[in-house]
Amino acid sequence: MLNKFLPNQHVKSIFDIKAEELKERGIKGIITDLDNTLVAWDVKDATPEVIAWFEQMKKSDIKVTIISNNNQDRVKVFSDPLGTPYVYSARKPLRRAFNKAVKEMNLDKSEVVVIGDQLLTDVFGGNSAGFYTILVVPIVQSDAKITQFNRRIERIILNYFRSKGKISWED
Numbered sequence: 001m002l003n004k005f006l007p008n009q010h011v012k013s014i015f016d017i018k019a020e021e022l023k024e025r026g027i028k029g030i031i032t033d034l035d036n037t038l039v040a041w042d043v044k045d046a047t048p049e050v051i052a053w054f055e056q057m058k059k060s061d062i063k064v065t066i067i068s069n070n071n072q073d074r075v076k077v078f079s080d081p082l083g084t085p086y087v088y089s090a091r092k093p094l095r096r097a098f099n100k101a102v103k104e105m106n107l108d109k110s111e112v113v114v115i116g117d118q119l120l121t122d123v124f125g126g127n128s129a130g131f132y133t134i135l136v137v138p139i140v141q142s143d144a145k146i147t148q149f150n151r152r153i154e155r156i157i158l159n160y161f162r163s164k165g166k167i168s169w170e171d
């Protein structure tokens with residue numbers, strides 16, 4: 001059960017996730033979280049670096065879908081300029097949004113990675129739904145109120161994994 005909180009991979013940021021490397025592994029799609037994964041939770045628009053990252057994926061024929069627990073306004077305003085599909089009010093870690101996203105990308109789960117900054121929603125949800133999961137370091141240390149409780153639980157789980165030698169990174 002606790003292993004469902006363990007990501008398959010851990011990187012500093014999305015910019016460590018390269019289109020070429022994904023392609024070599026047969027990955028054709030990405031499901032990514034928005035807040036504190038792509039930009040800070042209180043930043044409205046994609047940065048030039050994020051725009052370039054999306055372009056890099058597009059050039060390599062890697063489809064990207066944003067799935068976020070945040071509301072329609074937030075997710076639409078961010079995603080529309082990128083021309084990328086999205087699911088808002090996704091209720092991660094429930095599997096429904098993950099399944100919807102993969103279906104709409106017309107890909108197999110084995111061809112899609114899930115990226116996010118939270119163990120309790122992104123990693124647990126992605127693992128439970130049967131995806132390869134990549135945890136990123138949150139862009140900022142602050143969080144929306146609703147996330148602060150999750151972070152406390154997350155810390156306990158991370159400390160447990162660390163004590164068991166299951167993770168090696170520092171946060």
Ligand SMILES: [Mg+2]
Nearest residue numbers: 033035036117
């Ligand atoms: Mg997030």
